[in-house]
Amino acid sequence: MSIHNIRLEVMRFLETNVNEYIKQFLIPVEKIWQPSDFLPDSQSESFFDDVTELRELAKDLPDDFLAVLVGDTITEEALPTYESWLLQVEGVQTEDSEERNGWGKWVRQWTGEENRHGDILNKYLYLSGRINMREVEQTAHHLINDGFDIGTGRDPYKNFVYTSFQELATYLSHLRVSDLAKKFGDTKLSAMCKKIASDEMRHHQAYAQFVKRIFEVDPSEMLLAFDYMMRQKIIMPAHFLRESGESSGSLFEHFSNSAQRLGVYTATDYVDIMQKLINKWHIDKLTGLTDKAEKARDYLMKLPARMSKVAERMVVPEVSYQYKWLQPATRL
Ligand SMILES: [Fe+2]
Numbered sequence: 001m002s003i004h005n006i007r008l009e010v011m012r013f014l015e016t017n018v019n020e021y022i023k024q025f026l027i028p029v030e031k032i033w034q035p036s037d038f039l040p041d042s043q044s045e046s047f048f049d050d051v052t053e054l055r056e057l058a059k060d061l062p063d064d065f066l067a068v069l070v071g072d073t074i075t076e077e078a079l080p081t082y083e084s085w086l087l088q089v090e091g092v093q094t095e096d097s098e099e100r101n102g103w104g105k106w107v108r109q110w111t112g113e114e115n116r117h118g119d120i121l122n123k124y125l126y127l128s129g130r131i132n133m134r135e136v137e138q139t140a141h142h143l144i145n146d147g148f149d150i151g152t153g154r155d156p157y158k159n160f161v162y163t164s165f166q167e168l169a170t171y172l173s174h175l176r177v178s179d180l181a182k183k184f185g186d187t188k189l190s191a192m193c194k195k196i197a198s199d200e201m202r203h204h205q206a207y208a209q210f211v212k213r214i215f216e217v218d219p220s221e222m223l224l225a226f227d228y229m230m231r232q233k234i235i236m237p238a239h240f241l242r243e244s245g246e247s248s249g250s251l252f253e254h255f256s257n258s259a260q261r262l263g264v265y266t267a268t269d270y271v272d273i274m275q276k277l278i279n280k281w282h283i284d285k286l287t288g289l290t291d292k293a294e295k296a297r298d299y300l301m302k303l304p305a306r307m308s309k310v311a312e313r314m315v316v317p318e319v320s321y322q323y324k325w326l327q328p329a330t331r332l
């Protein structure tokens with residue numbers, strides 16, 4: 001059987017459990033939090049007072065912190081890109097009329113949960129009074145227009161490595177933003193970001209579980225896909241971030257530097273996540289590997305130590321970039 005057909009077979013095998021995965025890792029609509037649980041209620045008499053309080057707390061938030069929050073928001077708002085990418089993965093079928101449509105259901109319900117992240121953050125930023133929303137909207141619009149290229153193709157194995165990694169990275173960064181918001185005295189913003197982080201953790205656990213099951217049935221190919229993704233590096237979804245009038249990707253480095261300066265997401269975190277995945281999938285204990293996969297394992301086991309040396313040497317500029325997102329809007 002060709003590699004392609006084996007992957008389809010494995011996806012069908014996993015699909016028989018998709019309903020259980022949905023129950024285990026996703027939360028029904030009626031039970032899960034919604035953005036309005038954490039934002040001022042516009043139907044309430046106290047709405048304007050609540051907004052005033054929100055703006056008072058937002059006044060003292062540092063620029064780097066706000067820039068990271070904006071970048072995270074925009075990354076979440078580019079969700080149409082991620083959904084359309086996941087729906088194109090080999091073995092994901094979307095037609096409801098087909099007998100097997102479990103993967104389509106998974107992707108839709110995952111998207112439903114993710115959609116609340118950009119929603120709550122965008123509303124918070126709008127109310128905060130600190131943000132040039134038109135600039136933010138243009139960046140989000142550009143990011144969706146630009147799409148992304150993360151090097152997974154339509155391969156489910158590579159895709160699940162990417163999502164396992166990326167969900168853990170977003171968990172970490174939302175959690176750190178939550179901790180910082182608390183430190184700056186904004187407990188409500190802190191609570192919002194913590195809720196988002198908890199969703200990201202469940203999603204990470206789900207995708208990591210899919211990979212774990214694939215390791216049980218197709219270890220060599222799964223390992224080669226993991227190796228491939230680690231060698232080419234995980235490209236962040238915000239890689240093409242840009243400001244209005246600038247070229248694609250021109251803003252990503254500034255955003256990434258802000259995140260590093262604050263300790264929200266650093267090069268060391270990248271290496272830690274890689275190590276966590278290696279441990280979680282028990283890469284050292286896999287058996288029955290082909291020669292090629294054995295070589296990939298040797299390489300992977302040594303990679304975190306090698307990369308942490310590079311991470312230690314990284315120098316992040318001390319001065320923050322002047323983001324258009326944080327400049328007052330010039331009205332025409
Ligand atoms: Fe998210």
Ligand SMILES: [Fe+2]
Binds near residue numbers: 114166167170203
């Ligand atoms: Fe996520």
